[in-house]
Amino acid sequence: MDEGKKEITAPEQAFQNSLAPTEKDYEESLEREKDEETIQIISFYLGRVEFAFELTSAVEILKERKVTEVPRTPEHIKGILSVRGEMIPVFDLKKRLGIDEPSQGQGRIFITVFDDLKIGFLVDRMGSVKDIPVSGFAPEGDGKFSLFSKGRIVYENGVGAPMLDVAKLVNIPEAGER
Amino acid sequence: MNSELLFAQFRLSIWDFGVDLRCVKEIIRHSKVSARPGLPSFIDGVILLRHMEVPVIDLRKRFSVSSSKESEIIISSIEGRITGLAVDRVVDIGVPATEYRKGSLNKYACGPWDSCVRSVIETDGSRIILLDLTLLLSEQELRLLDAPYESVTT
Amino acid sequence: MARPGSRWLRPEAILKKNDNKGERFKEFLAEAEDILNSMGKGLLKLGKGVKAGVIDPNVLNSVFRSAHTLKGISGIFEFRDMTVLSHSLEDTLDMLRLGRLSLTKEVLGCIMNAHELLVRMTASKGQEDLSKEVRNIQEQLEKSRTARKQSISGQINKEVLSVLTEYEEHRLRENLKDNRNVYIITVKFPLTSFDKGYASLTGRLKEKAELVATLPSSRTGNDLIFFDMLIATTHDKESILEFIGGSAESEIRVLSEGSDKPPAVPEKPEAAAPAQAKETLRRTSNTVRVNIRKLDGIMNNISDLGLIRSSIGKLGMEMRSRKEFSVYALELSRIERLFERKVSELRDGLLDVRMVPIGQLFGRFDTFINKLSLETGKEVAMKTHGEETQLDKLIVEDIADPIMHIVRNMVDHAIEEPDLRQMLGKPRSGSISLSAYQKGNHVVIEVKDDGAGINPDAIKAKAVEKGLIAPEYAEGMSRQEALELIFLPGFSTKDSVSETSGRGVGMDVVKENITRISGVIDIETAEGKGTSFFLTIPITLAIIQALIVEESGRRYAIPLNSIVEIIELHPGLDGLVDQDMIFLNERAIPSVRLAWFFGYGTAGRGASYGVIAGLAEHRVCVLVEKLVSEQDVVIKPLSRLVNAQGIAGATDLGEEGTILVLDVTGILETVIRERKSLLKA
Numbered sequence A: 001m002d003e004g005k006k007e008i009t010a011p012e013q014a015f016q017n018s019l020a021p022t023e024k025d026y027e028e029s030l031e032r033e034k035d036e037e038t039i040q041i042i043s044f045y046l047g048r049v050e051f052a053f054e055l056t057s058a059v060e061i062l063k064e065r066k067v068t069e070v071p072r073t074p075e076h077i078k079g080i081l082s083v084r085g086e087m088i089p090v091f092d093l094k095k096r097l098g099i100d101e102p103s104q105g106q107g108r109i110f111i112t113v114f115d116d117l118k119i120g121f122l123v124d125r126m127g128s129v130k131d132i133p134v135s136g137f138a139p140e141g142d143g144k145f146s147l148f149s150k151g152r153i154v155y156e157n158g159v160g161a162p163m164l165d166v167a168k169l170v171n172i173p174e175a176g177e178r
Numbered sequence B: 001m002n003s004e005l006l007f008a009q010f011r012l013s014i015w016d017f018g019v020d021l022r023c024v025k026e027i028i029r030h031s032k033v034s035a036r037p038g039l040p041s042f043i044d045g046v047i048l049l050r051h052m053e054v055p056v057i058d059l060r061k062r063f064s065v066s067s068s069k070e071s072e073i074i075i076s077s078i079e080g081r082i083t084g085l086a087v088d089r090v091v092d093i094g095v096p097a098t099e100y101r102k103g104s105l106n107k108y109a110c111g112p113w114d115s116c117v118r119s120v121i122e123t124d125g126s127r128i129i130l131l132d133l134t135l136l137l138s139e140q141e142l143r144l145l146d147a148p149y150e151s152v153t154t
Numbered sequence C: 001m002a003r004p005g006s007r008w009l010r011p012e013a014i015l016k017k018n019d020n021k022g023e024r025f026k027e028f029l030a031e032a033e034d035i036l037n038s039m040g041k042g043l044l045k046l047g048k049g050v051k052a053g054v055i056d057p058n059v060l061n062s063v064f065r066s067a068h069t070l071k072g073i074s075g076i077f078e079f080r081d082m083t084v085l086s087h088s089l090e091d092t093l094d095m096l097r098l099g100r101l102s103l104t105k106e107v108l109g110c111i112m113n114a115h116e117l118l119v120r121m122t123a124s125k126g127q128e129d130l131s132k133e134v135r136n137i138q139e140q141l142e143k144s145r146t147a148r149k150q151s152i153s154g155q156i157n158k159e160v161l162s163v164l165t166e167y168e169e170h171r172l173r174e175n176l177k178d179n180r181n182v183y184i185i186t187v188k189f190p191l192t193s194f195d196k197g198y199a200s201l202t203g204r205l206k207e208k209a210e211l212v213a214t215l216p217s218s219r220t221g222n223d224l225i226f227f228d229m230l231i232a233t234t235h236d237k238e239s240i241l242e243f244i245g246g247s248a249e250s251e252i253r254v255l256s257e258g259s260d261k262p263p264a265v266p267e268k269p270e271a272a273a274p275a276q277a278k279e280t281l282r283r284t285s286n287t288v289r290v291n292i293r294k295l296d297g298i299m300n301n302i303s304d305l306g307l308i309r310s311s312i313g314k315l316g317m318e319m320r321s322r323k324e325f326s327v328y329a330l331e332l333s334r335i336e337r338l339f340e341r342k343v344s345e346l347r348d349g350l351l352d353v354r355m356v357p358i359g360q361l362f363g364r365f366d367t368f369i370n371k372l373s374l375e376t377g378k379e380v381a382m383k384t385h386g387e388e389t390q391l392d393k394l395i396v397e398d399i400a401d402p403i404m405h406i407v408r409n410m411v412d413h414a415i416e417e418p419d420l421r422q423m424l425g426k427p428r429s430g431s432i433s434l435s436a437y438q439k440g441n442h443v444v445i446e447v448k449d450d451g452a453g454i455n456p457d458a459i460k461a462k463a464v465e466k467g468l469i470a471p472e473y474a475e476g477m478s479r480q481e482a483l484e485l486i487f488l489p490g491f492s493t494k495d496s497v498s499e500t501s502g503r504g505v506g507m508d509v510v511k512e513n514i515t516r517i518s519g520v521i522d523i524e525t526a527e528g529k530g531t532s533f534f535l536t537i538p539i540t541l542a543i544i545q546a547l548i549v550e551e552s553g554r555r556y557a558i559p560l561n562s563i564v565e566i567i568e569l570h571p572g573l574d575g576l577v578d579q580d581m582i583f584l585n586e587r588a589i590p591s592v593r594l595a596w597f598f599g600y601g602t603a604g605r606g607a608s609y610g611v612i613a614g615l616a617e618h619r620v621c622v623l624v625e626k627l628v629s630e631q632d633v634v635i636k637p638l639s640r641l642v643n644a645q646g647i648a649g650a651t652d653l654g655e656e657g658t659i660l661v662l663d664v665t666g667i668l669e670t671v672i673r674e675r676k677s678l679l680k681a
Helices: A023-035 A091-099 A166-170 B139-145 C020-052 C059-076 C079-099 C105-123 C133-145 C160-164 C166-177 C190-207 C237-247 C292-320 C321-353 C362-376 C395-416 C418-423 C456-465 C471-475 C481-489 C507-516 C666-681
Strands: A038-046 A049-055 A060-063 A077-083 A088-091 A108-114 A117-123 A125-133 A149-154 A158-166 B005-012 B015-020 B024-028 B045-049 B053-057 B072-078 B079-086 B089-097 B119-121 B126-131 C181-190 C209-216 C223-234 C249-254 C355-357 C382-383 C391-392 C430-439 C442-449 C518-525 C532-537 C543-551 C554-558 C563-568 C581-584 C587-591 C609-615 C616-623 C625-634 C648-654 C658-662
Touching: A023 A088, A023 B079, A038 A060, A038 A091, A038 A117, A038 C223, A049 A125, A049 C181, A077 A117, A077 C321, A077 C382, A077 C648, A077 C658, A088 A091, A088 A166, A091 A117, A108 C292, A108 C391, A108 C532, A117 A166, A117 C020, A117 C395, A125 C648, A149 C059, A158 A166, B024 B089, B072 B089, B079 B139, B119 C625, B119 C666, C020 C059, C079 C105, C079 C133, C079 C507, C105 C133, C160 C166, C166 C181, C166 C209, C181 C237, C181 C430, C190 C391, C209 C321, C223 C554, C321 C355, C321 C430, C355 C395, C362 C395, C395 C507, C418 C471, C456 C471, C456 C507, C481 C518, C507 C518, C507 C666, C543 C609, C543 C616, C587 C666, C616 C666, C625 C648, C648 C666
Parallel strands: A049 A158, A088 A117, B015 B126, B053 B079, C382 C430, C554 C658, C587 C616
Antiparallel strands: A038 A049, A038 A125, A060 A108, A077 A088, A108 A117, A149 A158, B005 B015, B005 B089, B024 B072, B045 B053, B072 B079, B119 B126, C181 C223, C181 C249, C209 C223, C355 C391, C430 C442, C442 C532, C518 C532, C543 C554, C543 C625, C563 C609, C581 C587, C609 C616, C648 C658
């Protein structure tokens, strides 16, 4: 439970007067949350590390299944998968991010829409959908995965996850290029 | 007696416990309890919840049972003080206690929690020890919870 | 029961099937596209008007209305950039239509820039951050507004003036300037039916005059209503009175009568905007706007029908082998053939629905070339031929950009300045012609200019200079090979930044885009005369007949269109099979084992068949282990993100899973390129 004790930075303005917040403090915090802008994210695991994507559109989650290999493509592109007649490229995220942990059991293919492109990502297991207040999101790079992330989400209580940038992961060509 | 009691069921080690649902505010699945200087000893840390620092009491430590690696936190209201209770896992919410048998504590259900046990009920073959949260903390501990909050600035 | 707030997994958030907001936004984009389209046409007309010195107020008004509508709907969707820009545009257009600003070439240029930026915004669906460009254009528009027009003072009754709106006053002055007769006709109608009478009168009056304003009259009568209609016309008082004659009792007052100077009358103004026609909500068009993805769904169903048909066929064959079922088997066969015919018709009908005339695309180039010519100061006219040639809608969209880049390059580099052209004995205005014609299963599109042409030696030199080819290699090149050097990546990086080609998209990208849709691009040029680019592309990618082959345990589909011949390989064949070449009919054809091309091993299994494929004059022989079957497949494109050479797409074979469809042109080109470099080394 106490992995890595962390000093907390308290906000400038105190939201409680006593060690344990009162019922009133609690109700007020709920009010505040309603007003705060949030973004919705969906989290997943590669090995034991948690990551997240911003949820900007409907996603689909499929059990891992056979993907048609496409030759002469980079290793992290697992191949293409036909979903309701549409050919969707599937990216092996562990390979893309250089995470070398073995998978335990069946993975999941998580399909998201970016721009007008449908993209599939192979992950180990899915996490959950969360609402993160904009304040819980730090746009600075994260070091290890900074090449591919938009920043790090800090969950309420210190545990966080890098929020991946789909465009950087799949290397979407600039307008005019291919 | 009260046939409309609903409770939240959670697990500590091999035992299942329950607390009155009316005292439960929310449940945090992934928790990171952080240290903070100047905390009374019965408080094991705080968690940040919407800019509030909520003191957390680890029930497994308090009841001297072994804890699992994971923990979930029940944000509860104990006599009007918002406190987090760290448990292994919250199993269910909103379980009705349509009948309960008081005093059927047996060898199985005895433990350091005896002082705050309300009753024991049986549902679906599992035994659930219902706790009375108002009996969990002592007067002194409650007073410490009311102590003025000093923010820590880094 | 009060559930406490908790942070559990919320499965309903996932698999949200109905993204309402997204749908409405897409509709908004389609609407915006339409509005911008008609705005563009209006701007073209205004451009011609500026040249002729006469502006049609109806066109100006309709362009103004377009900007106004765009401002409104973009506001609903909080599309800030668009709202801000269209607002600024609307302000300028308002001043123009009220006569407070003259429409000069500069002002029109500003407006066209704004229009283009709006088009770009719509195309990028609001994803691009264009705020800088928006501010830029806003400044331009603001500057243009400061050039005010001098108002023309006229002798107009102050009383009349005071009741006119600014627009009406402007129209009045304009008509006075053009020396028209201005009359006030007082008309009266019975109260109970005045609306009909009024509508009928104004409808007829339009033929002879412009109705500047309708004002309520001070006169009254029993059960009658009076109007004062302010009109401007070239006809005289008597003929007007005669004309309206019976439709209302009326009296006419003269406000101003034109002198002997002939008025500057524009050719009969273009038919008024539909809003002025008889009021109705019914649309006259017979077309239905369909999202092409819906057609894909139907196509999938049709190909499933195809699979079902073949199952019926197999059943029939099995039954035929048993004597007691033979009668039924025959009947089943007959039904199967009928079914096949119907499915075929269905499929053809659907493919037909997807076809659009290429004129739809050519039409977009009008404005584009106009703009390029304004920007570069070169005069360019566009010609088109074969607009009715039909192509799959998606393919039309795929070739839009490549053609645009070719045209841009032509205006930038190939077409000479008017003075130079004159010296060379060419007409001052350069011409770009877009033509299309069908050639079998393909459509050939020719983009031609009458500019300076391409000099193969200059190309060679540039390629060597850029380090793209070795000098020795350049020497041995044929003329055609030299010309094709412009398709090398890195060839056309700009040495100097020009205004139009600043974005630096090279011919290599153009070629890649064409190849992606299984097309081919060829060049022909004559120095001093001009250059032609020929794009040969398939009419439709949708359903094709394909040969299924097997190689190293995997199956692939090869479009039958591109198969010239299939040969069976035996030792001691007529033609000789070499490692890399096959000799057939005295022709050397490059050959490659499919497995090796894809980087797989062959597990020692030999190739039994050679599939000779090609397009136009190019040929390649693909060696494979086995031939499996021949069937219709629906090619689905691979995502843009998967850039695989030699692959045109993929197709679903039902139970057999998904297999890749080969792009033989791609294989051919890669093979040739790779071998050339080997030869070099």
